[in-house]
Amino acid sequence: MNFKKIEKKWQRIWKQKGIYKTKDKVRGKNNFYHLVMFPYPSGNLHIGHWYNFAPADVFSRFKRMSGFNVLSPIGFDAFGLPAENAAIKHGIHPKDWTYKNIKAMTVQLESMGNMYDWSRKIITADLEYYKWTQWMFLQFYKNGLAYKKNAPANWCPKCHTVLANEQVVNGQCERCEAQVVKREIEQWLFKITDYAGKLLKDLDGLDWPEKTKTMQKNWIGKSEGVEIKFKIQNSSRQNKFDADLAESVNVFTTRLDTIFGCTYLVISPENQMIENLKLRIENYDEIIKYVKQAKKKSDLQRTDLAKEKTGIELKGIRAVNPFNNEEISIYAADYVLGHYGTGAVMAVPAHDERDWEFAKKYNLPVKITICPNYPAPVCPVLEEAYTGNGHLINSGEFNGLISQEAREKMAKWLEEKKIGSRKINYKLRDWLVSRQRYWGAPIPIIYCDKCGVIPVPEKNLPVKLPNVKNYLPTEEGKSPLAHSEKFVNVKCPKCGAKAKRETDTMDTFVCSSWYYLRYTDPKNNKKFADAKKMKAWLPVDMYIGGAEHSVLHLLYARFFTKVLNDLKYLNFKEPFSALRHQGIILGPDGQKMSKSKGNIVDPDELVKNFGADAVRMHLCFMGPYDQGGLWNPTGILGIKRFLDRIFAFTQKLINDQRPTISDKNPKLEKLLHQTIKKTGEDIENFRFNTAISSLMILFNEMEKQPLLKIENWKLIIKLLSPFAPYLAEELWQQLKNKKSIHLEPWPKYNPKLIKEEEFELIIQINGKVRDKVLVSQNIAQKEAEKLILSREKIKSFIANQSIKKIIFVPNKLINIVV
RNA sequence: GCUCCUGUGGCGGAAUUGGAAUACGCGCGGCGCUUAGAACGCCGUCCCGCAAGGGUUAGAGGUUCGAGUCCUCUCAGGAGCACCA
Numbered sequence: 001m002n003f004k005k006i007e008k009k010w011q012r013i014w015k016q017k018g019i020y021k022t023k024d025k026v027r028g029k030n031n032f033y034h035l036v037m038f039p040y041p042s043g044n045l046h047i048g049h050w051y052n053f054a055p056a057d058v059f060s061r062f063k064r065m066s067g068f069n070v071l072s073p074i075g076f077d078a079f080g081l082p083a084e085n086a087a088i089k090h091g092i093h094p095k096d097w098t099y100k101n102i103k104a105m106t107v108q109l110e111s112m113g114n115m116y117d118w119s120r121k122i123i124t125a126d127l128e129y130y131k132w133t134q135w136m137f138l139q140f141y142k143n144g145l146a147y148k149k150n151a152p153a154n155w156c157p158k159c160h161t162v163l164a165n166e167q168v169v170n171g172q173c174e175r176c177e178a179q180v181v182k183r184e185i186e187q188w189l190f191k192i193t194d195y196a197g198k199l200l201k202d203l204d205g206l207d208w209p210e211k212t213k214t215m216q217k218n219w220i221g222k223s224e225g226v227e228i229k230f231k232i233q234n235s236s237r238q239n240k241f242d243a244d245l246a247e248s249v250n251v252f253t254t255r256l257d258t259i260f261g262c263t264y265l266v267i268s269p270e271n272q273m274i275e276n277l278k279l280r281i282e283n284y285d286e287i288i289k290y291v292k293q294a295k296k297k298s299d300l301q302r303t304d305l306a307k308e309k310t311g312i313e314l315k316g317i318r319a320v321n322p323f324n325n326e327e328i329s330i331y332a333a334d335y336v337l338g339h340y341g342t343g344a345v346m347a348v349p350a351h352d353e354r355d356w357e358f359a360k361k362y363n364l365p366v367k368i369t370i371c372p373n374y375p376a377p378v379c380p381v382l383e384e385a386y387t388g389n390g391h392l393i394n395s396g397e398f399n400g401l402i403s404q405e406a407r408e409k410m411a412k413w414l415e416e417k418k419i420g421s422r423k424i425n426y427k428l429r430d431w432l433v434s435r436q437r438y439w440g441a442p443i444p445i446i447y448c449d450k451c452g453v454i455p456v457p458e459k460n461l462p463v464k465l466p467n468v469k470n471y472l473p474t475e476e477g478k479s480p481l482a483h484s485e486k487f488v489n490v491k492c493p494k495c496g497a498k499a500k501r502e503t504d505t506m507d508t509f510v511c512s513s514w515y516y517l518r519y520t521d522p523k524n525n526k527k528f529a530d531a532k533k534m535k536a537w538l539p540v541d542m543y544i545g546g547a548e549h550s551v552l553h554l555l556y557a558r559f560f561t562k563v564l565n566d567l568k569y570l571n572f573k574e575p576f577s578a579l580r581h582q583g584i585i586l587g588p589d590g591q592k593m594s595k596s597k598g599n600i601v602d603p604d605e606l607v608k609n610f611g612a613d614a615v616r617m618h619l620c621f622m623g624p625y626d627q628g629g630l631w632n633p634t635g636i637l638g639i640k641r642f643l644d645r646i647f648a649f650t651q652k653l654i655n656d657q658r659p660t661i662s663d664k665n666p667k668l669e670k671l672l673h674q675t676i677k678k679t680g681e682d683i684e685n686f687r688f689n690t691a692i693s694s695l696m697i698l699f700n701e702m703e704k705q706p707l708l709k710i711e712n713w714k715l716i717i718k719l720l721s722p723f724a725p726y727l728a729e730e731l732w733q734q735l736k737n738k739k740s741i742h743l744e745p746w747p748k749y750n751p752k753l754i755k756e757e758e759f760e761l762i763i764q765i766n767g768k769v770r771d772k773v774l775v776s777q778n779i780a781q782k783e784a785e786k787l788i789l790s791r792e793k794i795k796s797f798i799a800n801q802s803i804k805k806i807i808f809v810p811n812k813l814i815n816i817v818v
Numbered sequence: 819g820c821u822c823c824u825g826u827g828g829c830g831g832a833a834u835u836g837g838a839a840u841a842c843g844c845g846c847g848g849c850g851c852u853u854a855g856a857a858c859g860c861c862g863u864c865c866c867g868c869a870a871g872g873g874u875u876a877g878a879g880g881u882u883c884g885a886g887u888c889c890u891c892u893c894a895g896g897a898g899c900a901c902c903a
Contacts, residue, residue: 080848211898215898218821227903251903252902252903266903303900303901335901335903336903337903340902341902345903347903348903352903353901354903355903357901413870423900426902439876472842621828622830622831623831624831629831632844635844635845637843642861643856689832690831690841693841694841694842697841697842700842745819750895760838764838764884767882768884772838793846807837807884813837815884817883817884
């Protein structure tokens with residue numbers, strides 16, 4: 001079999017006939033939008049791409065054969081850091097690099113034989129695309145969802161840009177793994193926190209892997225509690241000037257039930273209170289020294305659990321616990337985070353591990369208020385914090401309540417006295433979208449001395465990314481675009497005076513947050529996509545991609561959809577109804593593939609040696625799709641042999657002069673129909689490996705038949721066609737069919753033929769298999785008992801033991817307990 | 819530290835709801851074809867035992883007539899979270 005010739009031939013014909021062009025509507029067929037996460041044009045397609053795209057294409061093809069009008073688009077996530085970093089490394093302009101790679105990767109993608117509708121290809125770095133990315137930014141801005149602020153941000157010193165929280169992994173840059181540092185810099189953010197509640201709640205209705213949902217839930221991090229006002233007590237050093245300032249400090253807690261055990265407060269070093277009470281804090285200078293130190297630390301240093309907590313008392317001021325009116329001291333400590341809750345906590349050392357540790361170190365009072373072994377009257381001496389629920393003691397009128405009740409009653413008490421209220425906090429922080437880099441969509445904002453921050457009018461979009469020579473990132477925290485006078489200097493759209501453009505570009509994740517919408521109408525130059533077309537396809541019915549995007553792309557895309565839904569551009573709230581992740585392919589050594597380790601498997605080489613069909617099919621056959629696994633260099637031979645045998649057998653059938661119609665083989669017919677059923681169900685459930693093994697079992701049987709109905713053989717070619725589209729098409733033509741096999745419907749199985757009339761009854765004695773016998777389906781227990789007890793083998797096993805019990809499982813087994 | 823997932827032959831892996839463990843493929847061994855090899859075809863391939871039979875799903879216990887599957891503990895590997903009050 002000359003697979004190279006076959007692949008070339010069909011690539012040409014498929015393109016010519018446009019069999020993969022997708023219409024927005026086909027009569028009698030439901031639309032099905034099947035999407036794979038589009039690739040970065042980072043260089044070459046690697047085996048991981050193949051593992052992502054090839055089995056996904058099997059699913060696409062199966063859906064299409066099953067009667068759906070399937071949209072299966074592809075494109076390139078072309079803007080962004082990785083592509084730009086690679087370009088710089090090779091000394092090539094990012095634009096040239098990116099488009100050169102897109103060209104090469106397109107050829108590689110075409111070789112896979114996927115049913116992509118190439119007429120819908122999108123490239124996020126194209127002017128026609130990023131015009132709409134900028135338009136999206138403007139909508140966010142106009143609706144108060146994009147804002148600029150100056151605050152410490154995650155700065156990657158190697159990539160010379162700020163990063164979103166989601167892009168910092170263990171204190172390192174997600175891409176280059178450099179240690180991220182804190183840097184004060186003006187930056188643009190999207191108010192994703194406004195959507196925290198909805199992003200959390202709507203996860204419930206999605207057909208997504210539970211793990212992914214859990215990860216998003218944890219990232220959003222909802223916690224319910226109360227915010228309480230602690231009054232600041234007048235101190236000896238009070239003077240008239242600061243009387244109005246900071247009369248109280250707000251804390252957030254989820255453990256209101258422990259408040260009688262609160263023996264001090266802790267505020268974060270960033271807390272404004274320190275400045276507000278400057279004149280009253282006796283050791284202000286010392287405090288400021290501590291604050292400066294804390295601010296210098298990176299998040300990673302600050303959150304290092306292994307390190308001892310540090311803190312410093314704000315001398316001269318004290319707070320009052322509203323529940324028992326006790327005066328307590330106030331500390332500043334860097335284990336309290338400035339950006340979460342109120343940036344201040346009530347410390348309950350007896351019932352919180354962190355407070356316990358801190359209290360032991362600074363010798364602060366510990367007061368037990370929760371007893372674990374309810375209703376035990378005496379609480380044990382604590383050796384560590386007791387953080388569980390229990391019944392309350394030392395808690396005034398709330399004594400004797402259990403934690404859950406107490407939280408409820410105490411919250412009411414607070415609200416009645418107007419010194420606190422229920423509050424929900426989220427860990428999620430706003431999405432930092434500006435990047436001080438060249439290769440991205442420019443943020444469409446203009447700064448005018450007179451008019452202030454002015455969004456670029458929509459009619460002036462796109463703000464074109466200039467083709468500058470100096471695109472290298474800079475140290476000073478500014479985009480390289482800042483050096484381009486031509487780009488920067490602009491007239492204010494409002495007053496016409498001299499103004500300056502924003503020079504930061506957008507995070508690549510902004511581009512990929514809406515691309516799935518654009519595929520439905522990729523050429524539209526009036527809107528990002530036509531509403532009718534979006535309605536025809538969206539939301540995405542099945543989305544496939546790597547699990548590494550669980551809290552990045554997938555969260556951002558959901559956020560975009562919700563915003564556009566609120567702005568009435570979309571009629572749905574979730575972009576991806578169903579989601580599946582492919583696993584990761586490791587090198588033969590069990591290590592992650594990398595150039596330095598020299599364990600990279602080159603898909604082009606494999607295609608050259610074994611053919612695209614074999615590569616596709618082997619990837620499907622390796623194991624469960626979401627599991628991935630190590631690459632076994634010889635495993636693909638099995639698939640290659642299988643395909644060769646299919647080819648040879650077809651030739652034999654075609655050349656065989658004898659009439660092949662006459663065969664009657666009910667056993668084989670049954671197996672054929674069982675296989676049609678199983679293959680379809682397995683593909684539907686992403687169990688490609690077992691689908692293929694059932695095809696192999698069927699073929700092994702068929703091959704043994706000297707005479708075979710050609711119509712039955714055609715069915716097996718159809719079953720094969722999603723896996724091996726080239727070979728199937730070639731054989732289909734050889735079997736004298738004019739239309740493409742890929743436009744054929746999936747074979748239907750005959751339910752009557754599948755049914756077994758007989759089955760092998762397993763005979764167990766004390767749970768051990770001792771014998772088996774062929775009996776008719778649905779045999780009754782009595783009949784079965786009679787039958788097996790008369791068998792010599794069983795008789796001898798039972799001998800003279802008495803039968804205690806007989807367990808009968810219909811159509812499976814019978815177990816005699818003696 | 820916490821949470822979740824995974825552990826089945828020499829290897830990748832099968833095994834509806836608890837009901838024949840090791841399907842399918844790789845590899846290996848033997849034979850055939852061949853001057854020889856490659857390719858291909860056929861047969862064999864969990865362990866002990868001549869056999870009857872017995873044992874085996876990381877390890878130890880438990881529930882059950884019956885456990886790879888459910889429960890408890892231990893070990894190993896992986897993923898995620900990690901001062902969020």
